Amino acid sequence: MLSDKSRLVIEATLPVVGAHIQEIADCFYRRLFDTHPELLDGVFNRGNQAEGTQKVALAGSVVAFATALVNTPDQLPENLLSRVAHKHASLGIEPDQYKVVHDALMWAIADVLGDAVTPEVAAAWEEVYWLMAYTLIHIERGIYSARGVRPQTVWRQWDVQQKLRETDDAVTFVVERTDDRLVKTSLPGQYVTVQMPLPDGTRQPRQYSLSRADKGQSRQFTVKRVHGAGKPDGVCSTLLHDTVNVGDVLTLSVPFGDVTLDDAAGRPLVFASAGIGITPMAGMLSHLASAGSGLPIVLLHADHDEESFALRQQVLTDIASLPHASIHAWYEQGADSLLPATRVFPG
Numbered sequence: 001m002l003s004d005k006s007r008l009v010i011e012a013t014l015p016v017v018g019a020h021i022q023e024i025a026d027c028f029y030r031r032l033f034d035t036h037p038e039l040l041d042g043v044f045n046r047g048n049q050a051e052g053t054q055k056v057a058l059a060g061s062v063v064a065f066a067t068a069l070v071n072t073p074d075q076l077p078e079n080l081l082s083r084v085a086h087k088h089a090s091l092g093i094e095p096d097q098y099k100v101v102h103d104a105l106m107w108a109i110a111d112v113l114g115d116a117v118t119p120e121v122a123a124a125w126e127e128v129y130w131l132m133a134y135t136l137i138h139i140e141r142g143i144y145s146a147r148g149v150r151p152q153t154v155w156r157q158w159d160v161q162q163k164l165r166e167t168d169d170a171v172t173f174v175v176e177r178t179d180d181r182l183v184k185t186s187l188p189g190q191y192v193t194v195q196m197p198l199p200d201g202t203r204q205p206r207q208y209s210l211s212r213a214d215k216g217q218s219r220q221f222t223v224k225r226v227h228g229a230g231k232p233d234g235v236c237s238t239l240l241h242d243t244v245n246v247g248d249v250l251t252l253s254v255p256f257g258d259v260t261l262d263d264a265a266g267r268p269l270v271f272a273s274a275g276i277g278i279t280p281m282a283g284m285l286s287h288l289a290s291a292g293s294g295l296p297i298v299l300l301h302a303d304h305d306e307e308s309f310a311l312r313q314q315v316l317t318d319i320a321s322l323p324h325a326s327i328h329a330w331y332e333q334g335a336d337s338l339l340p341a342t343r344v345f346p347g
């Protein structure tokens with residue numbers, strides 16, 4: 001809970017902090033990477049930094065949290081916190097790093113807002129930051145412990161066993177553990193972070209949904225090549241497509257992610273996806289098919305055309321094996337279809 005004194009200050013300064021959030025985010029990351037350049041090697045996603053939209057997420061979430069503390073003090077934004085904590089865990093973020101982020105964020109707020117940041121204002125925003133930080137650290141500790149890992153041990157080496165072409169732009173990697181340690185089971189809908197070595201010797205993390213239920217010692221994920229269309233091509237998806245082959249070794253985190261299948265309640269399930277967004281849906285359908293689920297299941301999927309529909313053979317086989325499942329597809333290029341979808345629509 002925020003102290004009464006800080007609540008009044010936060011209420012009064014939320015509009016000005018909110019109005020300058022883009023500037024604060026830019027200044028925060030400049031400061032963070034100037035003081036801790038090592039965070040650009042394997043921790044922060046440089047594509048997100050260049051693209052801009054994701055850049056405001058961290059600082060923006062502190063403002064969202066402050067707003068919730070002021071407006072609904074008894075209700076913390078649990079969905080936001082859980083999503084962030086899973087993302088952090090998939091990157092092996094450690095409690096000590098919260099001080100580093102704190103210093104850069106408070107520095108940025110003072111730099112952008114200047115004299116408006118009196119000692120009283122600074123103290124109130126410190127309080128918000130540490131309330132959020134301790135909440136995240138606590139949730140992350142629970143997530144690491146449930147997985148049986150520590151921040152330093154989320155990474156595992158995997159051999160690429162198969163590389164399967166799905167469409168012109170998507171490939172599926174089937175990977176197998178390189179040692180005989182047990183595979184940490186995944187929940188349907190979860191993702192792994194792939195730690196990609198770059199030609200300049202640094203590493204870049206990217207998340208990929210597990211696109212099939214785990215099978216023994218192996219896991220599967222599916223990668224769409226990102227074409228720049230005037231901007232740079234996607235760094236990691238291009239490397240995965242062009243340079244990673246059967247027999248190579250990849251470094252993957254154990255699975256994380258809080259958007260997971262809830263089939264225990266026995267309610268009907270509706271999945272809606274477009275393009276490469278099929279990957280977590282395919283993972284969940286695969287789980288339902290292996291479990292022999294009798295639930296009513298509807299998949300709604302949109303794509304460019306049938307040829308562009310990644311994982312279509314696997315998905316249609318799983319749908320066919322489920323007694324009460326159907327698939328309704330929308331293709332931008334028209335309703336031409338060779339595969340046995342329940343309904344196909346143009347558009």
Ligand SMILES: Cc1cc2nc3c(=O)[nH]c(=O)nc-3n(C[C@H](O)[C@H](O)[C@H](O)COP(=O)(O)OP(=O)(O)OC[C@H]3O[C@@H](n4cnc5c(N)ncnc54)[C@H](O)[C@@H]3O)c2cc1C
Nearest residue numbers: 047050051206207208209223224231232234235236237279
């Ligand atoms: C939870 C989660 C699950 C995911 N699951 C999947 C999945 O199953 N399959 C899948 O294919 N993807 C998935 N993704 C997306 C994936 O993590 C990557 O973001 C994706 O592969 C692109 O990474 P990249 O390195 O190829 O592109 P990046 O190099 O990160 O580029 C991303 C974008 O930034 C633009 N950009 C880069 N540099 C600049 C610049 N200087 N100026 C302007 N724009 C620039 C690029 O043009 C591109 O559009 C998932 C993401 C999340 C968060």
Ligand code: HEM
Nearest residue numbers: 043044045048057058061062084087093097098101132133
């Ligand atoms: C209170 C403190 C923090 C808040 C409020 C916060 C908030 C966020 C939010 C909202 C996201 C985006 C989540 C998503 O895309 O789903 C994010 C991602 C991320 N956070 Fe944090 N975070 C905090 C602390 C930290 C710390 C201490 C680190 C470690 C240095 C860190 C590193 C990252 C990284 C690497 C990402 C992935 C984003 C990317 O690479 O673009 N965060 N955080």
